[in-house]
Amino acid sequence: xxxxxxxxxxxxxxxxxxxxxxxxxxxxxxxxxxxxxxxxxxxxxxxxxxxxxxxxxxxxxxxxxxxxxxxxxxxxxxxxxxxxxxxxxxxxxxxxxxxxxxxxxxxxxxxxxxxxxxxxxxxxxxxxxxxxxxxxxxxxxxxxxxxxxxxxxxxxxxxxxxxxxxxxxxxxxxxxxxxxxxxxxxxxxxxxxxxxxxxxxxxxxxxxxxxxxxxxxxxxxxxxxxxxxxxxxxxxxxxxxxxxxxx
Amino acid sequence: xxxxxxxxxxxxxxxxxxxxxxxxxxxxxxxxxxxxxxxxxxxxxxxxxxxxxxxxxxxxxxxxxxxxxxxxxxxxxxxxxxxxxxxxxxxxxxxxxxxxxxxxxxxxxxxxxxxxxxxxxxxxxxxxxxx
Amino acid sequence: xxxxxxxxxxxxxxxxxxxxxxxxxxxxxxxxxxxxxxxxxxxxxxxxxxxxxxxxxxxxxxxxxxxxxxxxxxxxxxxxxxxxxxxxxxxxxxxxxxxxxxxxxxxxxxxxxxxxxxxxxxxx
Numbered sequence: 001x002x003x004x005x006x007x008x009x010x011x012x013x014x015x016x017x018x019x020x021x022x023x024x025x026x027x028x029x030x031x032x033x034x035x036x037x038x039x040x041x042x043x044x045x046x047x048x049x050x051x052x053x054x055x056x057x058x059x060x061x062x063x064x065x066x067x068x069x070x071x072x073x074x075x076x077x078x079x080x081x082x083x084x085x086x087x088x089x090x091x092x093x094x095x096x097x098x099x100x101x102x103x104x105x106x107x108x109x110x111x112x113x114x115x116x117x118x119x120x121x122x123x124x125x126x127x128x129x130x131x132x133x134x135x136x137x138x139x140x141x142x143x144x145x146x147x148x149x150x151x152x153x154x155x156x157x158x159x160x161x162x163x164x165x166x167x168x169x170x171x172x173x174x175x176x177x178x179x180x181x182x183x184x185x186x187x188x189x190x191x192x193x194x195x196x197x198x199x200x201x202x203x204x205x206x207x208x209x210x211x212x213x214x215x216x217x218x219x220x221x222x223x224x225x226x227x228x229x230x231x232x233x234x235x236x237x238x239x240x241x242x243x244x245x246x247x
Numbered sequence: 248x249x250x251x252x253x254x255x256x257x258x259x260x261x262x263x264x265x266x267x268x269x270x271x272x273x274x275x276x277x278x279x280x281x282x283x284x285x286x287x288x289x290x291x292x293x294x295x296x297x298x299x300x301x302x303x304x305x306x307x308x309x310x311x312x313x314x315x316x317x318x319x320x321x322x323x324x325x326x327x328x329x330x331x332x333x334x335x336x337x338x339x340x341x342x343x344x345x346x347x348x349x350x351x352x353x354x355x356x357x358x359x360x361x362x363x364x365x366x367x368x369x370x371x372x373x374x375x376x377x378x
Numbered sequence: 379x380x381x382x383x384x385x386x387x388x389x390x391x392x393x394x395x396x397x398x399x400x401x402x403x404x405x406x407x408x409x410x411x412x413x414x415x416x417x418x419x420x421x422x423x424x425x426x427x428x429x430x431x432x433x434x435x436x437x438x439x440x441x442x443x444x445x446x447x448x449x450x451x452x453x454x455x456x457x458x459x460x461x462x463x464x465x466x467x468x469x470x471x472x473x474x475x476x477x478x479x480x481x482x483x484x485x486x487x488x489x490x491x492x493x494x495x496x497x498x499x500x501x502x
Contacts, residue, residue: 205394205395206463
């Protein structure tokens with residue numbers, strides 16, 4: 001017998017001409033189901049006009065990022081148990097810092113366009129992009145890996161880091177954690193044109209070390225650390241240029 | 248389709264800087280740092296301006312000193328001390344992580360900053376009101 | 379293809395940020411010195427006019443206090459600029475802001491030097 005909870009979902013509704021407001025849906029749920037499952041059920045059995053995005057349902061596509069009780073979550077892997085209790089409420093809102101298309105769907109164009117702009121890689125060599133101090137990222141193949149062994153990059157472009165960051169709140173031009181992390185992966189050494197971009201007025205210096213991006217990233221990208229590391233690289237490059245390439 | 252969330256000129260967004268409730272400690276650190284920065288700047292310029300009384304002779308300065316010994320001002324000074332200690336310590340944390348030192352421990356550093364600020368505030372508070 | 383950015387040249391912000399961090403560390407050091415020699419060393423903690431005059435004529439004090447002033451004003455104004463940047467000013471507004479902040483900074487330091495010089499003169 002599966003456990004059954006009664007949970008009220010307060011879902012943000014808005015469309016062109018309809019001001020944002022919450023609508024309440026009471027559901028009987030299994031607490032080990034995911035928030036996304038509940039949203040789907042609302043759509044299927046309660047209100048077919050609910051707009052939301054979903055695709056893979058296993059945290060690799062980045063489509064289902066939303067704010068659950070005010071905090072960014074990937075709803076396909078967020079259990080109802082982790083965000084509420086029996087008889088409780090769950091508030092579901094779209095991501096912050098992106099234009100809202102309707103209900104829970106936001107326009108992510110800006111993010112994708114900027115990832116293109118920094119040519120954020122989608123695959124990297126197997127042993128690259130580790131984060132220091134964490135053995136999780138010490139990728140050591142069991143055998144002598146051929147040089148061309150590669151893996152998919154961690155970032156799933158879900159936009160949750162952008163939503164959580166305080167800077168785009170007032171400055172949409174800020175490149176943002178995902179894009180700066182992508183630039184970091186691309187690397188300044190091989191791509192000098194990136195320097196002007198990340199050292200520009202909306203690049204690495206706008207970060208205020210809130211580390212919210214790292215806190216909400218569902219995919220171990222660690223954008224906070226990457227921005228800091230990128231800063232070090234930028235300073236090094238600036239000093240090099242000042243003293244004429246390597247002093 | 249600019250909503251308050253994406254309209255950079257929306258007044259309400261300014262207050263969202265301090266919307267740290269239920270978010271990660273780093274957000275609190277940033278909000279408090281910003282708040283203390285504004286407060287300390289106000290204090291700095293006030294401090295510079297009141298020092299002018301020194302040029303108006305001993306009487307003017309003595310009057311001023313008598314004023315700042317009153318409880319309201321002493322309390323105000325305590326607030327400045329708390330803000331200053333927090334801002335300085337968290338600033339060190341920001342400086343360290345900005346150079347890549349201790350990034351995995353940024354949360355721990357923040358808690359240490361809070362604890363030290365609390366202890367120093369307590370010590371100063373007791374000292375200021377019993378001296 | 380992206381929105382126009384708030385105009386300053388690339389690289390400018392690197393140096394400003396470095397200045398902010400360095401001045402921040404110097405503030406911590408100098409503030410400590412300032413508080414010790416202001417409140418712990420003199421008997422009345424500089425709360426009497428005579429003590430202040432004796433203090434400003436002590437060798438090295440004027441230099442320390444002026445350095446402290448420059449460093450703390452720089453840190454404060456660069457920090458203020460960051461906060462203003464977050465309010466997304468247009469390039470024109472930002473240029474004005476830069477000038478105003480610079481002027482305030484220069485004025486504060488000039489005022490400090492004038493004040494120090496006045497007090498040293500009053501000791502004579």
